Amino acid sequence: MRVNRKLCGVSVLLCLIAPIVAFAADPTAEAQGAATRWDQTYNAGDMDGLKGLYVADAMVVPKGAAVSGADGIGTFFAGLKAKGFDDHKTKVQTAQMKGDLLVVTGRWAMSGPGEGGAKKAFEGNWVNVFERKGNEWRTVLHTWN
16 A cells, blocks of 8 residues: 555656656757747748747847837838748757746848849848747747847
8 A cells, every 4th residue: 555655646746747857858959949930930921920939028139229029029020021031940059948948049041132133041140038938938039140
């Protein structure tokens, strides 16, 4: 009977801890999954879906002035898409857990309008700070060069 109680106690403990451990087991994989969702959403032109990948008071810091709030961010990226910037790809290089935050660096690449209407390749460094919201990651800060 004691063995069954101990086994039951251990089972309950594992059920409580396993989701937490699994969620944070590989921050780089978690970050790449979030980055890939962003790429797919942007490339599909789903700006409402893209806004949903940011927290309400998120900030995007492109060249020039920062953009804040999910609606402003959606408008900013809709403008890029309308200008012909597409095929966005992100490759995560590092990811660090900081409590409910995930600090991520990597590289981005996309195509966009070049001289004479030809497609041109663009690429650079990328930094995102994600916040855990339930079982998903939402962007708090997004910047690149």
